[in-house]
Amino acid sequence: MSSQLFEKVRGITADILEVSPDQITPQSSSENIETWDSVHHLNLILAFEQEFGIQLEPEEIDHMNNVERITTILAQKLNHHG
Amino acid sequence: MAIAIQPYTADLIPAVKAFNQRLRAGGIPLEFHFPENNIPQWLPKVEDRRLYQEYYLAVDGDSVRGGFILKFQDFFLDARLQPVVYYHLPVSEGIVSKAYAGVGAHMLRSALKLQPMLFALGMGGFDRPLPQMLKAMGWSLWAVPFYFRVNHPSKFLREIEPLRRSRSRLLLARLAARTGLGWAGVKLVNAVRTKHWWLAETSFAEFETFTDADNELWQKCRRHYKLIAARDCQTLNILYPPKRNFLSIKVSRDGQPIGWVVMLDTQMRDNKYFGNLRLGSIVDCLALPEDAWAVIYAAKNFLEKRGVDLTITNQSHAAWCGALESAGFLQAQSNFIFAASKPLAELLRPFQDNQNQVLLNRGDGDGPVNL
Secondary structure (H helix, E strand, O other), rough: HHHHHHHHHHHHHHHHHOOHHEEEEOEOOOOOOOOOOOOHHHHHHHHHHHHOEEEEEHHHHHHOOEEEHHHHHHEEEEEEEE | EEEEEEOOOOOHHHHHHHHHHHHHHHOOOOHOOOOOOOOOOOOOOOOOOOOOOEEEEEOOOOOOEEEEEEEEEEEEOOOEEEEEEEEEEEEHHHHOOOHOOOHHHHHHHHHHHHOOEEEEEOOOOOOOHHHHHHHHHHEEEEEEEEEEEOOOHHHHHOOOHHHOOHHHHHHHHHHHHHHHHHHHHHHHHHHHHHHOOOOOEEEEEEEEOOHHHHHHOOOOOOOOOOEEEEEOOHHHEEEEEEEOOOEEEEEEEEOOEEEEEEEEEOOOEEOOOOOOOEEEEEEEEEEOHHHHHHHHHHHHHHHHHHHOOOOEEEOOOHHHHHHHEOOOOEEEEEOEEEEHHHHHHHOOOOOHHHHHHHOOOOOOOOOOOOO
16 A cells, blocks of 8 residues: 555544544554544545545445555545546 | 445345344434335325335345435425425434444435435434534535424423423422412513414314315415425325324415414323423414414414414424514524535525525424424
8 A cells, every 4th residue: 555645544534533643554444443433434535535636436435434445445546547 | 245225125125124123232213213114104106296205225235234215396496396305314334333334425425416406304403413414515504493382381391301401400490380480481471472463354274185276375375485395285185194193274364265284283202302291383384475474373373272282383484483483482492404415505595595585394304203
C-alpha cells in the first residue's frame, strides 16, 4: 500500500473519528474504533470524496469499514482516474 | 460478496425475519424492525394508482443487512404536478453490529440513485443518526412546528412526560395539580391566548368518505401552497379509509364547504411522551390559507367536546400556525423534521424562507403512526 496514500487516509480517518492518528493502523475498523458508527462512516466517505475529488459507488461504501480496504479502494479509484 | 440493494421479494422473507431477530437480540424495539411481508399492508402498489410503497433490502448473499421503504405520491409545487418520494424506515444491521456501519450510507446513496427527488419526515429530532446523515449528504432540514393545547390541566400536569423527567419538575407539577394553581394557570393561558372570532357563519359536520365535491376544494387550494401533497378525494379515501379510527369533519360557511380536518382521539397508555392522557390529534387538514382559522377552531371545539385531555398537531404553513396560535395553542420544541434531498431543496429555494409556505403535517410521510 502506498505509504503516502495511507498517511492521508490515516489523517482524515483520525480527524473524522476524533482520535489520535497514532490509533489508526491498517487494521483499524468500525469494529475496533468506538467512534466509528454509521454517521461517522458516512462522514468518512464524504471526506475522502472531497479530498480526492472522486465519487464512490454505493457498493464500495460498505466495503470501506477497514483502513486497509479504504486505502486499497482509493488507490484503485485514483489509478483508474490517472 | 458485495451488498446489493434490491426489491424485497417473497423468497427473502425468511432472511428478513432472521435480520429482525438479530435486531431484537441487539435491543432494537419492534417499531424499527423491517416488515416481514414483502407486500406492503399500507399503500401496496395497485394497478395504476400513483400512491404506493415499495420495499428495498440490502442483501448480502443469503442474509439481509438492512432495508428501506419508498413511498411514491404526487405533490404539487407551485400548482404543477411534481412526483416526490418519501424515504422512510431505513434500518441497517449497523445499529447492532459495527461490522455493518457502512450499510446505512450505502442504502441512502442507492435510494438517491433510484429516486433523486426524495424527502424524509419525522425522525425524532435533529440529533438522531438519520437527520445527521442526511445533513452530511447536503440535504436541507427544518423542524415542522409542534403545537399543543391543554384541555384538562390537572391531568396534563400529572401525566405529561417531560414534566416527569426530573424529580423537581415532577414535584412542582404535582403541587400545581393538587392545589389547583396549575389548573388556574392553564385556563388563564387558554383564555388570554384564544382570540374569539365571530364564528356564527361557520358550522361543521362529521363525515366518513371524501367525495368528488371535495376535489373542487382541492383544486382551489393547491394553488395557494408552495408545496403540497395531493389531497384529492381518491387519495384521501386511501389514506383515511372509513372503519379506521379517523374522525373527519367538514367545515362550511353559509352552506358552502371551506375546509376539512382529519383527527384522532386516542387513549394513551404509558406513552413515553403523553403518559396516560387522552390525546386529540389534528392529523391532516385543508382549506384556503385565509380559512385555516375556521377549520382549526372547529377541530379544537370538536376534540374538546369529545373530552380529550390534550390536543396536538404539527403544521408547517404560516396560516395554519397563525390559526393555531389564535385558537390558544402553544408552541413547543418539535422533533418532527422535514428533510429534502438536494434536487428537491433546489426546487424549494430559498429553502428556509419557503418552509412556512409549504403544507406539511402528520398526514404526510408515514401517516399518524404513534398517535
